[in-house]
Amino acid sequence: MSHTKRVVTSWVVAAMLAMTALYAPVLQAQDATPVNRVIERLQEDAPAIGTFSRRPADGLDFTVIDAQYGEFDVEAIRQVLTAMRADGEPPAVAPIVRIPRAARDAPQTVVTQLLDLGVFGVMFPDIETPAQAMTAVRAMRFGPVSDVGTTAAAGQRGSGTGVGDAAGYWGLTADEYRAVADVWPLEPAGKLIAMLQIESMAGIERLDDILDVPGIGAIFLGPTDLAASVGAEGPDAPQVEAL
Numbered sequence: 001m002s003h004t005k006r007v008v009t010s011w012v013v014a015a016m017l018a019m020t021a022l023y024a025p026v027l028q029a030q031d032a033t034p035v036n037r038v039i040e041r042l043q044e045d046a047p048a049i050g051t052f053s054r055r056p057a058d059g060l061d062f063t064v065i066d067a068q069y070g071e072f073d074v075e076a077i078r079q080v081l082t083a084m085r086a087d088g089e090p091p092a093v094a095p096i097v098r099i100p101r102a103a104r105d106a107p108q109t110v111v112t113q114l115l116d117l118g119v120f121g122v123m124f125p126d127i128e129t130p131a132q133a134m135t136a137v138r139a140m141r142f143g144p145v146s147d148v149g150t151t152a153a154a155g156q157r158g159s160g161t162g163v164g165d166a167a168g169y170w171g172l173t174a175d176e177y178r179a180v181a182d183v184w185p186l187e188p189a190g191k192l193i194a195m196l197q198i199e200s201m202a203g204i205e206r207l208d209d210i211l212d213v214p215g216i217g218a219i220f221l222g223p224t225d226l227a228a229s230v231g232a233e234g235p236d237a238p239q240v241e242a243l
Helices: 037-043 074-084 108-117 130-139 166-170 174-180 201-205 207-211 223-230
Strands: 008-010 019-021 050-052 062-066 094-098 121-124 192-198 218-221
Touching (some): 037 094, 037 192, 050 094, 074 094, 094 192, 108 121, 108 166, 201 207
Parallel strands (some): 050 062, 062 094, 094 121, 121 192, 192 218
Antiparallel strands (some): 019 218
């Protein structure tokens, strides 16, 4: 089966991201928990529109706070999140953080720090194998979880009672936060999204197997890095678009 038949891609021009819906269940009635607009849009089989920015404009569904390059500064990310909650309510624009490339194969510590701040999702760069995808999903889930021992991704996020600042950031109690702090669509009521970047031919060649990993919420194809991976002149080259 071709990749285009397995996923639905919505390309957004300029600085917007191309998000790929992996699952689209019937939209359920909303509760009092914060709305993750990325999940909401994908549930509606609609494009989720966002950008890379630490000062997102109103009206976007999400913003990616880029921590891939330079020093990983948790306090700087905390300041961005605080500014996004300036009105005392959880942000309408979903804050997603892209982690450093160096943390790809062992992301648990970095991801726990970010989730404890209250981010709505994590972007994992340069995913090339199903094992890396599974590691990404597991890092975002509390453990132990009821589905340990099944094919689902068993959680590795700390299982203690603390959730950092996340519950307060979401406007929930710790117990309320734990009830919804899981990855969608593996947990249909989950409010966290795992976003994976495919940026190389190695990732493209294994894409079918990567998509079989439970808990992936969205795929972001990085055309610039893909172009470099195949020796193309740029992201608009025919061999890149053919992927």
